[in-house]
Amino acid sequence: MGVTNDLAVFATGSALIPDEMSRFTRFSLFDWATVGLAGGNEPTAQLVRKAALAEGCAGPATLIGGGNAAAATAALVNGATSHALDYDDTHFLHIGHPSVAVAPACLAVAERENASGTAMLNALAIGLEVSCRIGDWLGRSHYEAGFHQTGTAGAFGATAAAGRLMGLDASRMVHALGLTATRAAGLKSQFGTMGKPLNAGFAAEVGVTCASLAAHDVVSNPDAIDGDQGFGPTHAGSARQFAWQGIGTDWVFPGVSYKFHACCHGLHAMLEAIRNLRGDGLTADMVKSVRVWTHPRWLAVCNQPEPSTGLGAKFSFRLTAAMGLAGVDTAAIDTYDDAITQRPDLVALRDAVTVVTDESLADTQTRVTVTTTQGGVLECSHDLAEATDPAMLERRLRGKSSTLLGDDVSGALWQVVTALDDADDLAGLTSLLSR
């Protein structure tokens, strides 16, 4: 009963959640609700919600976009919906997207159990932390073998959050996590299909189901995470023992990273560097040539040199660099249409951009140099893994939300999330999500 027991004790205990963790839990809930609402019209979201409503079981849990279902079903729908745009938070230790698996399970069970806002936030914090720890422990070997931590590590986080809201004791939590070990799944080979967002939804569903079974005294192998032929050993886990260090006192989740551009993650560091250069006074008409240094792994991912479609634009260093330099809103989803690939000013800027690889950069880092028409050279580096000032982060998250939802909805959502600690229930949040 090594790891499973430690996680269960943490997940059911009265761990003091430090301010920084509380802040990031709220940030992630706000960002999750934002991208969930914004993704509600995506085909995946529409079809999954329709399938759920066809069951005809009006349960206690809200579906993003409207309607109700059983908690496990709502978790599945809302997980897939919130990951449909692939615009949700990521965590480099977790090697995946923590919130889209944990938050839907947490919210659905909180509704079913009539939990307070504080109880939901605490469970969310615990679940997010558990998923990051497990994702780290499974490690790069798990990911490279073909597994999608968003689905696998996410399921354990979802179980921890759901089980905490159900009031499981540590023993029942062990069994909930043990059941999750025989249920967690998710393959990277679904990337590029609806299977990718569904991996998040499935993980959320697994969390609700396994915690509910354990709440009814169903038992399992209490050693099924790291024991003989447990989840880690059978799924190419790296068994990084360092991943458990300081659990309950240190929190790794605040290393989470938010997306502020509606395109491939490999382009974000560059777009942040260009944003900084613009903040320093650079304008498009000053640009003579641009060089972008990036880790070579991104060339196979997002280096379409002359894209002709909106989808292609999302995977183009050169065109998105041009968009950034020209002040185009790269956060807005509908920016990326076919027309923008033909805009003459952007095409001219695009052709001034050269992409250069640099093995010494981490894959979260980029360096950008701009040679100006006056012959000067401006330079900016950016690392997505670096912490951002909380006040600045809040401004940017609210800005992204406004772009995606409009000022009114976004403002109301921010109000609800920041007031959640005083809320007796989740009605304020769910009434916004069911719009």
Added chain:
Amino acid sequence: MGVTNDLAVFATGSALIPDEMSRFTRFSLFDWATVGLAGGNEPTAQLVRKAALAEGCAGPATLIGGGNAAAATAALVNGATSHALDYDDTHFLHIGHPSVAVAPACLAVAERENASGTAMLNALAIGLEVSCRIGDWLGRSHYEAGFHQTGTAGAFGATAAAGRLMGLDASRMVHALGLTATRAAGLKSQFGTMGKPLNAGFAAEVGVTCASLAAHDVVSNPDAIDGDQGFGPTHAGSARQFAWQGIGTDWVFPGVSYKFHACCHGLHAMLEAIRNLRGDGLTADMVKSVRVWTHPRWLAVCNQPEPSTGLGAKFSFRLTAAMGLAGVDTAAIDTYDDAITQRPDLVALRDAVTVVTDESLADTQTRVTVTTTQGGVLECSHDLAEATDPAMLERRLRGKSSTLLGDDVSGALWQVVTALDDADDLAGLTSLLSR
């Protein structure tokens, strides 16, 4: 689109189901319903059913033991319930239990879709065959790595059966199987816990959910079973290409094996051999000494020499041999209590039994020799993998069912299953299952 497409074409096509396959499909449905009803009072069954009913969603699908739920939920409950006794059918190619994953998905969807008896039987046949083919293709390497084919291969079979009943075309079936590839799971490290029967229930649930999503046009990676980082490659699959040979014309499911003794499967070949010797006239008072030859792998599994509990008795060559020789009913569940381990006549017979290993035997084979008090030697060998005469098999399945359910219920169940081809709906079957 290799394997996935071939399976989808088979599962949605108008394959002629030969008589032998029809017969075994009915046998398995009858045996599945028998052990499901008999297992309804097991703790796993009770708790899982209680958790499902607590959701408060009265859906179209019947729970074994009574009550209704959404199809996916009923599939989960009935899968776990029917595997609770571990008394259901097994298949040596599949390396697992086919019916407990496929039949619950099939029945739940048939109820939801108002399918006829014939439609359900056809879907069941297809699903059972698909699960055996996939189980064989995943192979021994998958099992040895720690995966439980009942859960993994079972999920694909459940999807095929459920999708066929929903009328999926081949393209949608491809996507249903693709979603299953990112969802199928199940670890052997749950053996000995409630997680084992739940692996069957989870597989059944996965089948219903993935087929339902595909029916609503959700799409996935169409190559996610055997493609790059698909289910097989990521789960230690052996990729036995021979497993697909003749699909659609030849049927491997009729190699299924039924359990006629409520104890460890490793003891069954011996009990059959003893049964045959008794059929030839051997009685307990004639026995001087007994030798049982078995494959060495069973020694670690079921060779408790002097068990003192009912559970121990289920894992004892020597005591169950004594029970068989004395004509004790080894099919009845309540035979295996603590008292029987102390019965003087059985203890005396037990002490006359010697277990001997023989590497040349398959693990389905046993040889038994009995030296009689008159100095004669009787010998009988048995191989569980050998086909049994259908009429004899029917008698034995009905006998087992009578032992477990009593003559009335068992008789009614046999009537319903044999009349299913003329039934417009499943009401006859479900009214018996909800007792």
